Amino acid sequence: MILESLIKKRGPIKKIGVIGMGYVGIPAASLFADSPVFERVYGFQRDSPSSGYKIAMLNRGESPLKGEEPGLEELLKKVTAAGKFQCTSDFSKIADLDAVTLSIQTPFLNKDDLRPDFSALMEGIRQVGRHLQPGMLVVLESTITPGTTKGMALEMLEQESGLVAGKEFALAHAPERVMAGRLLKNIREHDRCVGGIDEVSTKRATELYVPVLTVGKVIPMTATAAEVTKTAENTFRDLQIAAINELALYCEAMGINVYDVRSGIDSLRGEGITRALLWPGAGVGGHCLTKDTYHLERGVQVLGKGSLDYPENEPSLYLLARRINDFMPTHMFRLTADALKRAGVPLKGAKVAVLGWAFLANSDDTRNTPSEPFRNALIREGAQVTVHDPYVAEYPGVPIVSSIEKAVKGADAIVIFAGHHLYRGLDAPYFKNLSRKKHPVIIDGRNLINADTFIQCGFIYKGIGRGDKNGHVIVEK
Numbered sequence: 331m332i333l334e335s336l337i338k339k340r341g342p343i344k345k346i347g348v349i350g351m352g353y354v355g356i357p358a359a360s361l362f363a364d365s366p367v368f369e370r371v372y373g374f375q376r377d378s379p380s381s382g383y384k385i386a387m388l389n390r391g392e393s394p395l396k397g398e399e400p401g402l403e404e405l406l407k408k409v410t411a412a413g414k415f416q417c418t419s420d421f422s423k424i425a426d427l428d429a430v431t432l433s434i435q436t437p438f439l440n441k442d443d444l445r446p447d448f449s450a451l452m453e454g455i456r457q458v459g460r461h462l463q464p465g466m467l468v469v470l471e472s473t474i475t476p477g478t479t480k481g482m483a484l485e486m487l488e489q490e491s492g493l494v495a496g497k498e499f500a501l502a503h504a505p506e507r508v509m510a511g512r513l514l515k516n517i518r519e520h521d522r523c524v525g526g527i528d529e530v531s532t533k534r535a536t537e538l539y540v541p542v543l544t545v546g547k548v549i550p551m552t553a554t555a556a557e558v559t560k561t562a563e564n565t566f567r568d569l570q571i572a573a574i575n576e577l578a579l580y581c582e583a584m585g586i587n588v589y590d591v592r593s594g595i596d597s598l599r600g601e602g603i604t605r606a607l608l609w610p611g612a613g614v615g616g617h618c619l620t621k622d623t624y625h626l627e628r629g630v631q632v633l634g635k636g637s638l639d640y641p642e643n644e645p646s647l648y649l650l651a652r653r654i655n656d657f658m659p660t661h662m663f664r665l666t667a668d669a670l671k672r673a674g675v676p677l678k679g680a681k682v683a684v685l686g687w688a689f690l691a692n693s694d695d696t697r698n699t700p701s702e703p704f705r706n707a708l709i710r711e712g713a714q715v716t717v718h719d720p721y722v723a724e725y726p727g728v729p730i731v732s733s734i735e736k737a738v739k740g741a742d743a744i745v746i747f748a749g750h751h752l753y754r755g756l757d758a759p760y761f762k763n764l765s766r767k768k769h770p771v772i773i774d775g776r777n778l779i780n781a782d783t784f785i786q787c788g789f790i791y792k793g794i795g796r797g798d799k800n801g802h803v804i805v806e807k
């Protein structure tokens with residue numbers, strides 16, 4: 331009863347804080363601020379050397395996210411001009427708020443022993459705990475190991491604040507479901523799983539999200555169910571990608587085109603038949619699919635300790651899927667090495683142009699990009715690698731050229747790694763001229779080019795899943 335009356339006394343949520351000004355926090359804070367239901371939103375950002383610059387940018391109504399984010403810049407300008415949104419590093423302002431959300435990265439320290447790196451999240455939780463007031467709501471939006479909300483987070487908040495969760499403050503998990511390139515759309519239109527540590531917390535957290543949902547609706551559940559829902563939905567996506575990647579490898583080995591097979595399978599419809607076929611490719615990157623499987627695995631290890639019934643000595647299907655998707659950059663390396671061998675070009679000293687450094691098509695997001703292990707493998711063999719990406723200006727330790735001509739000029743091999751629009755339908759004769767090679771190599775990791783036009787131009791072509799072309803006769807020009 332205590333929490334309910336504290337919340338009643340506090341009244342409707344009016345002032346909100348969002349901790350973590352990144353791909354999740356910035357659009358979330360802008361949408362909260364744009365809602366007439368809420369009066370004021372603070373975006374909290376540590377004034378650190380690496381990311382302190384965001385504070386001034388955001389307060390000028392500018393987005394620090396470089397990729398294409400439809401509507402975000404305009405919305406930021408609107409809510410800062412209206413004085414409804416302010417970014418600050420003064421965490422003491424949390425004490426004046428009704429609700430605080432945390433959108434902080436939760437990478438893994440070590441995948442083998444499934445140890446997550448919660449250091450940044452814990453720092454954020456500590457900041458909230460220090461300024462937490464009775465009747466406030468705390469929501470974790472980051473993807474977390476099942477059991478974290480009712481475990482580590484609850485304990486730390488109680489320790490720092492001296493308040494009791496579920497009695498003196500509300501606590502919930504409402505996992506983000508955003509994708510670079512459509513951040514605002516995803517928050518407005520995807521259903522939102524909202525899992526409180528108790529019903530009062532779920533109800534209070536629902537009050538926070540309903541005003542920003544235009545198409546989506548709130549799906550209430552427990553905190554642990556929300557944690558499993560989020561980690562499992564990414565694990566399943568990773569599994570679906572691994573399934574089609576494995577099929578692509580099989581098709582290469584059998585000399586057939588995986589895309590013919592894919593559209594064949596996809597043609598089976600009706601009677602409730604769904605074929606959630608995704609796309610094979612050069613690898614799986616990003617901050618989500620590359621780690622959420624490990625969060626789920628750790629969750630069942632901790633929460634399911636001693637009660638999981640599973641086939642003896644059989645590996646987790648999900649962890650196997652991770653290994654298959656992590657293998658794809660190695661496969662791209664082997665395709666490149668084989669093709670260069672066909673061209674009579676040794677790997678040592680070979681000039682290789684990598685097209686695409688971002689992990690996702692048409693975005694600047696380079697987190698866990700699959701292009702990196704590929705480039706490292708080539709450099710280990712003594713190849714000279716040039717990287718091009720229209721969206722990524724810089725990356726620590728990797729020079730990125732902005733002109734595709736500069737990257738491809740004199741190249742022995744051109745390797746397409748990201749599905750950027752710019753790389754769709756590359757002009758074969760033009761790139762042949764740029765390479766100035768008799769038989770330049772082209773490796774298509776995202777099925778973006780027409781294999782025949784390149785082969786007819788004298789290229790040595792290889793593509794993921796293209797067993798029908800990978801052994802083609804070399805056309806003498």
Ligand code: SAJ
Nearest residue numbers: 507508509563564567608609611613614615616618619689
């Ligand atoms: N990929 C493929 N084949 C596909 C789809 C993707 O190889 O058919 C690759 C992409 O190239 C990329 C990686 O997988 O390297 C991840 O791509 P993604 O489209 O899954 O992008 P994410 O990781 O930003 O988004 C996922 C989404 N999760 C689900 O759809 C279940 C998104 O909804 C989540 O919000 C996001 O993770 C997250 O933040 O968790």
